[in-house]
Amino acid sequence: MSEGLLVRADGLGKAFTRNGRTRWACRDVRFDLWQGEVLAVVGESGSGKSTLLKLLAARLPCDEGAVHYDVRDTGTGEGGLSDLAALSEARLRWLARTDWGFVEQQAREGLRMNVSAGANIGERLMALGARHYGRLRGEALHWMERVELDTERVDDLPGTYSGGMQQRLQIARNLVTQPRLVFMDEPTTGLDVSVQARLLDLLRELVADLHLSAIIVTHDLAVARLLAHRMLVMKDGQVVEQGLTDRVLDDPQHPYTQLLVSSVLTP
Ligand SMILES: Nc1ncnc2c1ncn2[C@@H]1O[C@H](COP(=O)(O)OP(=O)(O)OP(=O)(O)O)[C@@H](O)[C@H]1O
Numbered sequence: 001m002s003e004g005l006l007v008r009a010d011g012l013g014k015a016f017t018r019n020g021r022t023r024w025a026c027r028d029v030r031f032d033l034w035q036g037e038v039l040a041v042v043g044e045s046g047s048g049k050s051t052l053l054k055l056l057a058a059r060l061p062c063d064e065g066a067v068h069y070d071v072r073d074t075g076t077g078e079g080g081l082s083d084l085a086a087l088s089e090a091r092l093r094w095l096a097r098t099d100w101g102f103v104e105q106q107a108r109e110g111l112r113m114n115v116s117a118g119a120n121i122g123e124r125l126m127a128l129g130a131r132h133y134g135r136l137r138g139e140a141l142h143w144m145e146r147v148e149l150d151t152e153r154v155d156d157l158p159g160t161y162s163g164g165m166q167q168r169l170q171i172a173r174n175l176v177t178q179p180r181l182v183f184m185d186e187p188t189t190g191l192d193v194s195v196q197a198r199l200l201d202l203l204r205e206l207v208a209d210l211h212l213s214a215i216i217v218t219h220d221l222a223v224a225r226l227l228a229h230r231m232l233v234m235k236d237g238q239v240v241e242q243g244l245t246d247r248v249l250d251d252p253q254h255p256y257t258q259l260l261v262s263s264v265l266t267p
Contacts (some may be wrong), residue, residue: 006213121140
């Protein structure tokens with residue numbers, strides 16, 4: 001295995017059939033993601049970004065190709081770069097609860113709205129067997145501080161939080177198990193511009209401090225510019241261009257990327 005290689009997407013494809021017609025939502029997607037690297041997936045609505053993210057996080061099975069992930073050996077002898085399709089359900093659940101995070105666009109889809117903020121953060125630790133109340137509460141307070149939430153609100157329900165605060169809580173809930181890879185689906189979309197900017201700053205800081213790898217779906221090139229080392233541009237389910245973020249945005253090669261970039265620059 002190549003040192004530090006975390007994810008290898010090897011010709012991924014997914015087709016959906018609707019009204020008797022089969023259409024590829026994404027096809028022939030290939031890239032490598034290295035430890036500590038942030039990859040942005042950009043493209044217009046319907047280009048296949050969310051479908052690709054679901055394939056990578058094993059939320060959907062691939063119809064073509066394979067996702068390989070560097071599974072940590074937890075003493076079972078299973079480890080190293082592994083085809084997700086060959087892993088057991090239990091192993092995939094374990095990855096989803098520990099080594100991966102998934103930040104949904106709508107925070108309420110990634111939170112449990114009927115339990116307190118503190119319980120939301122502690123839940124993943126409890127799933128791993130943590131039971132000590134003092135430790136769970138300590139971790140909840142620590143992670144609330146880390147994402148700049150008022151720790152006095154640890155017992156409040158997420159529904160009493162603002163949209164931006166809910167998103168911070170969702171991030172804390174994901175990071176508590178110290179995942180190596182976080183998937184994010186439009187993490188700042190739908191928030192006020194100033195809230196977005198502060199959240200992006202926080203994400204950038206967390207990614208660097210925790211040496212996280214992340215795959216971020218966004219239609220916003222500014223998000224890619226701020227957070228991602230590399231980016232992948234999708235159109236009609238295909239990757240039309242990929243490379244270092246600055247190179248792609250400053251010197252786009254594909255006509256579609258040129259159009260995307262110029263539509264942001266032109267008022
Ligand atoms: N469960 C599904 N059943 C049928 N078709 C689907 C399903 N999920 C996605 N598609 C189709 O696959 C294509 C890609 O959708 P996808 O949601 O991945 O795009 P996207 O780039 O994430 O778009 P958006 O930014 O609007 O979320 C679209 O044509 C969509 O209608």
